[in-house]
Amino acid sequence: MRLMIAGGGGFRVPLVYRALCAGPFAGLLGELVLYDVDPGRLGAIGAVLRDMPGPAAGRPAVVVSSELSQALAGTDMVFAAIRPGGTAGRVADERVALNLGLLGQETTGAGGISYALRSIPPMLELARAMRDHCPDAWLINFTNPAGMVTEALVPVLGRRVIGICDSASGLVQRAAKAAGVPLAEGVLDGVGYFGLNHLGxxxxxxxxxxxxxxxxxxxxxxxxxxxEGRLFGGPLLQRLGCLPNEYLYYYYETARATAAIRAMGETRGASIHAQQAVLYPRLAGVSGPEGVPGGGAHDGGASGGPAYRLWDAARRSREEGYLAEARGQGEDRDEEDLAGGGYERVALAVMRALAGGGTAQLILNTPNSPVAVPGDADVAVPGLPGDAVVEVPCTVAPDGALPLPQSRPAGQFLTLMRRVKDTERLTIRAAGNGDRGAALQAFAGHPLIGSEDLAAKLLAGYEAAFSGLRGLWRDPV
Structure with a gap:
């Protein structure tokens, strides 16, 4: 099997490769193609892969490419994890909102809308290229905001696009362990979960x-x-009668989260941007014979070669800072959450099931109805349209991901989902059709914004930060 990763120079690519080299997914892949528009980042991540711990024998062959049609030819699966604008773009997503007194977060609220306006157009280009060069391939989408991007691609790829995120799966596993009823991997019988990406x-x-x-x-x-138990606390959880996804902290504790981010002095995006600005040149400088990063695959021993060790130290530091604004002062993340290994396991489990390696039950982003129709018949989440992408338990088999029926959400949950879904659809229309008016409506209608005046200021701020955004609109601004 041939897997292509779009965004192959991304920081988390080594997690996918590590999972392919050992454990239940070893031997699943014959060739891994890393595609990226930035050759420097490709070289740096290539160094990390070649310095990966463990024996070189049995690893998938790695090919790097900056030519999309070449990378897609003969591909069976595509993982997409691109970040248009890079980490500097994430800094702007957060900062423009914070400067207006709003929550500044990568995927939630104003920052998530801005990110989607940048990520949807190139993801549509990728989907159309897949239709031309590998029409039978599956697209497993990691590109954020994952739910919005996945929904934007369904008209192009149909059921052959599936969105993934490890946040919901992690919540279920942690809750099951705490309750004393741990779940076998790939089994969700008896689990009830409904929502949208980062809102479930x-x-x-x-x-x-x-x-x-x-x-x-x-x-x-x-x-x-x-x-999540520590994050939300018993009184709120007992009132809700359920366990929210960690990202709902930004809705239930908006003022506290915003104040905490501002008090940190440096946003999460700024921290990651500074880290990567130092890390990638260092990784690219770790070269073996004849300038080949890492000197070729080798038996790296228990700790791996120098490039891998640099990357792994940065990865751990990054994990330690995840959602820091939501934790108490001095509260560290659990050691098992720092180990890494979340979203890549979900993605590879999907890939294995699609390839005929047995069915699996996983929480995924997929159309609410198996036939992706606008109406309400035969939907997984009652109260949302059939063609809306939702995040729910699914059964994955070679013919795709089948969403499993869930209970109808209570009023407060359904109301919030509908409001956010409306803003998602306006954002998709804005990005796909160049409709600036739809973008303004998306900002104004989001429950964390709720103001036409703020919407106009946000969009103007993002247009100033991203020179390409004005060029997206059909009508000149």
Whole structure:
């Protein structure tokens, strides 16, 4: 099997390769193609892969390419994890909103809309290129905002695009462990979860006919053993009667989250941008014979070669800062959450199931109805349109991801999902059709913004930050 990663110079690519070299996904792949528009980043990540710990024998062959048609030819699967504008773009996504007193976060609120306006157009180009060069290939989308991007691509690729995120899966696994009912990987029988990407709730954790979730929500000691339990606290969780995805902290504690980000002095994006500005040149400088990064694949031993060690130290530092604004002062992340290994396991489990390696149940982003129709019939999440991309448990088999029916969300959950879905669809229209008016409506209608005046200021700020954004609109501004 041939896998192409669009965004092959991305920081988290070594996590995918590491999972392909050992463990349950070893031997799944014959060739890995890294495609990126930045040859320097490709070379740096190539150095990390060649310095990966463990024996060189049995690893997938790695090919690097900056030519899209060449990278796609003969490809069976495409993983997409691109970041138009780079980490500097993320800094602007956060800072423009913060300067107006709004939440500054990468995928949530104003920053998520700005990010989508940049990421959807090149992802549409990728999808159209796949249709031309590898029409039978599957696209597994990591590109954020994952739900919006996936929905934008469904008209081009149909069911052959699936969005992934490890946040929901991680919540389910942590909750099940805390409740004393750990789940086997790839099995979600009895799990009830509904939502959109970065906006979902675990509402049932049923094992052997008994729902373990109410007992967990009532047990402060058990809640304190995992991140979401500590993040939201027992009183709120008991009122909700469910466990929210960690990103809902930005909705339930907007003022506190915004104040914490401002108090940190440096946004999460600025921290990552500074880290990568130093890291990538250092990785590119770790070269072996004849300038080949890492000197070719080798037996790296337990700790790997120098490029891998540099990358892994940066990865751990990055994980330590994840959602720092939502944790108490001095509170560290759990050691198992620092180990890495989340979204790539989800992606590879999807790939294996699509390739005929057995069915798997996973929480994914996919159209609400198996036939992706606008109406409400045969939907996984009642109350949302059939063609809306939702994040729900799915059964994955060679013919795709089948969303599993969920309970109808209670009023407060459904109301929030509908409001956010409306802004997502306006954003998709703005990015896909060059409709500036739709972009203004998206900003104004988002529940974390809710103001036409702020919407105009946000869009003007992002247009000033991103020179290409004005060129997106059909009508000159």
């Amino acid at each position: 709730w675990l509402y049932r954790l049923q094992v052997s006919g008994k729902d373990a979730l109410p007992g967990l929500l009532a047990d402060e000691t058990r809640l304190a053993t995992f991140e």
